[in-house]
């Protein structure tokens with residue numbers, strides 16, 4: 001039952017980076033030291049690789065119950081493991097939505113039985129995510145939701161949002177908001193700008209995000225609730241969050257790998273795999289988002305893994321579903337475009353992809369003696385070409401298909417168990 005991860009570069013998530021071995025016994029990290037030798041342990045050779053705290057995705061759509069043709073808890077968590085994630089928080093826009101304790105229990109029980117990584121359900125703010133009636137928050141919290149969100153269905157009524165936040169504060173529940181003023185985004189399908197004008201698609205202006213974000217900041221300030229902003233995409237949003245943090249508002253924010261790396265120019269050939277909310281923005285926005293990460297305005301990188309079927313995307317751009325399948329490319333996209341380009345380092349990546357999201361969700365993360373062995377081993381230098389057909393996810397909707405990226409996940413270890421091993425048959429590894 002013992003495992004040794006040998007000779008890797010260990011970034012523990014608490015500030016240190018050392019060459020060391022890690023001994024795992026019954027799912028717990030027992031020692032981090034040079035040259036650990038134990039005769040009966042399974043040995044993983046991590047020479048030339050980084051050994052990191054398992055990634056935590058605080059924004060995943062697992063689609064079950066109700067949309068099993070897009071993804072299931074099984075396939076979604078297999079994709080998560082392949083992406084180096086040991087925990088995912090799943091959004092409630094299922095059918096039925098996760099708006100009562102019975103659905104929370106259902107998701108938890110399927111995750112227990114079929115899930116490959118840990119699943120933390122996020123409950124809905126309103127019944128049916130209809131933006132009318134508030135869910136029974138105490139029951140949702142008791143059943144185990146880590147946060148509440150009506151992601152994808154922004155609550156347009158400020159009065160209702162204020163009541164939601166007031167209750168949320170009472171039950172100490174994290175509120176996650178998808179900021180979109182529908183009167184501004186309208187029928188838009190991509191970023192509003194030069195490209196949308198050139199190719200004749202309706203635009204979503206940056207104000208659609210910022211107006212709603214400003215409202216939510218004001219309400220979070222007056223209610224005192226903990227507010228987390230989902231998938232921010234604009235320079236203006238970074239400025240608003242920075243200012244809110246300076247004023248002491250309890251606010252955190254995430255950004256997706258695609259919004260950090262691709263611009264609306266990727267939409268030029270009408271590839272519906274580039275269609276998501278928020279839309280791909282501009283180079284100026286990307287620069288501001290990266291600065292936002294570096295100065296602590298943005299806390300986390302979250303995938304917003306939104307798998308869709310081929311049919312959902314094989315239609316004209318206007319009619320295609322919003323969303324990108326992101327779990328299996330997140331690490332290599334961030335490594336290629338940010339770490340290898342020197343904009344952030346591997347320690348920062350660990351902070352944004354594991355430590356900070358874990359802290360926001362109130363779970364533990366990091367490599368230390370006594371901690372649960374949730375670990376990912378990566379090779380940051382190996383190159384590969386993204387092939388959507390090799391995804392574990394049912395969602396093949398990626399704008400990164402065919403792109404050459406650097407960095408691969410070698411092993412994902414959840415509670416001391418190998419849940420993903422690249423190019424190896426998992427059955428063959430006895431733990």
Ligand SMILES: NC(=O)N[C@@H](CC(=O)O)C(=O)O
Nearest residue numbers: 061151152276277306322323
């Ligand atoms: N991001 C998306 O474009 N789509 C998400 C919903 C959401 O996150 O708003 C989905 O559920 O498909």
Ligand SMILES: [Zn+2]
Nearest residue numbers: 151152178230
């Ligand atoms: Zn959203």
Ligand SMILES: [Zn+2]
Nearest residue numbers: 059091151304
């Ligand atoms: Zn989402």
